[in-house]
Amino acid sequence: MVLMALTCFSMQAQNDGLYKVVYEANRKGERVSGSLEELLKYVRNGNPIRVGWELGVKSDSTFYLEHWSDAGFITIHKDHVFAQINSIYGQGTTHISMPVPAIFLTNNNSNGWVAVFGTTGEVKQKFERNEDMVKYFKGQGLSDEEIEEEFKKQEKARYATKWAVMVKE
Numbered sequence: 001m002v003l004m005a006l007t008c009f010s011m012q013a014q015n016d017g018l019y020k021v022v023y024e025a026n027r028k029g030e031r032v033s034g035s036l037e038e039l040l041k042y043v044r045n046g047n048p049i050r051v052g053w054e055l056g057v058k059s060d061s062t063f064y065l066e067h068w069s070d071a072g073f074i075t076i077h078k079d080h081v082f083a084q085i086n087s088i089y090g091q092g093t094t095h096i097s098m099p100v101p102a103i104f105l106t107n108n109n110s111n112g113w114v115a116v117f118g119t120t121g122e123v124k125q126k127f128e129r130n131e132d133m134v135k136y137f138k139g140q141g142l143s144d145e146e147i148e149e150e151f152k153k154q155e156k157a158r159y160a161t162k163w164a165v166m167v168k169e
Helices: 002-015 036-047 132-137 142-153
Strands: 017-025 032-034 049-056 064-077 080-090 092-093 103-105 111-118 124-128 154-159 160-169
Touching: 017 036, 032 036, 036 049, 036 080, 036 092, 036 142, 036 160, 092 111, 132 142
Parallel strands: none
Antiparallel strands: 017 032, 017 160, 049 064, 049 160, 064 080, 080 111, 092 103, 111 124, 124 154
């Protein structure tokens, strides 16, 4: 009982912290705001890190998504931070013409998507290639070779990122 109470107290103490964006980079990896040195300090101190990234263009109301995730495994290389995102179920969005936005799971595999995000703007991602994705590309008129090329293209991307750390306020 005492151990359970201490665990709950410890979790509550962690949850009392607030996440604060300390670094933001554009798709090219160029600093938009904050300090990469400050982010590096927090990473080296073992602070919990979250990474956020954007898909689409915010000013374009037809397609824009923002995602956030805890950084699972973090690497510092040449004074840049690289965060591996724990594997998730792959998900998709309803078409932009739908009046109410919704998110759906693309398959039943919990290892459907994993990625490494860098403060350089580069993202390396792997995802399960399922039959629905292949059917979607074939419906777009792509050949088998073009579909393979599309999958390869999607494994490496560039996104604007935000890097947040938990701090006590």
